Structures are given as C-alpha cells and as structure tokens.
Amino acid sequence: MNKTELINSIAEKSGVGKKEVEAVLNGFMDGVTEALAGGDKVQLIGFGTFETRKRAGRTGRNPQTGEPINIAESSVPAFKAGNKLKDAVK
Numbered sequence: 001m002n003k004t005e006l007i008n009s010i011a012e013k014s015g016v017g018k019k020e021v022e023a024v025l026n027g028f029m030d031g032v033t034e035a036l037a038g039g040d041k042v043q044l045i046g047f048g049t050f051e052t053r054k055r056a057g058r059t060g061r062n063p064q065t066g067e068p069i070n071i072a073e074s075s076v077p078a079f080k081a082g083n084k085l086k087d088a089v090k
Helices: 003-014 018-037 083-089
Strands: 042-044 048-055 058-061 068-071 074-081
Touching (some): 003 018, 018 048, 074 083
Antiparallel strands (some): 048 074, 058 068
C-alpha cells in the first residue's frame, strides 16, 4: 500500500474528504519526523513506537578496492510494533 492508497482507504472508512485526510497524514508524518530529529520518541499505544537508535561506528571495506574505511556513528529511525498490531498481523 502506498501513500495514495492509504489516503483513499482512510477517506473511505472515515467519510472525510481526501484532501483533509492528506493534510492530516502529512501533519502526522511531519510531527513524527520533527520528534525523531529532536531525539524524542513517538508512542502510539497498541500500534507501536517510533524512535531513534544509535548505530555504532565501525570499520568497513570499499567493495571496489578492498581498502578498509571508517564508517561513522549515526542515528537511525526505528519502529517497534505494539501488541495490538502484532496480534492483528498474526
């Protein structure tokens, strides 16, 4: 399911117009993005938690030359599914 299909599904189920659903969905995504960029986590009880995790620095290899390279530490977004979502998917 892509973003357009999700908007159509929400609009159909809620009886709200597609433009309003798209505005709310964009607002949700912007809010989650801002929270994660600020180091916060977003917890939706029963659905899941969006958070950032630290990925440690490490040594890798350049696939073309085989030379070792240093890969810097970074923060990556992560999602942990909640119990209701896990049960629904089973």
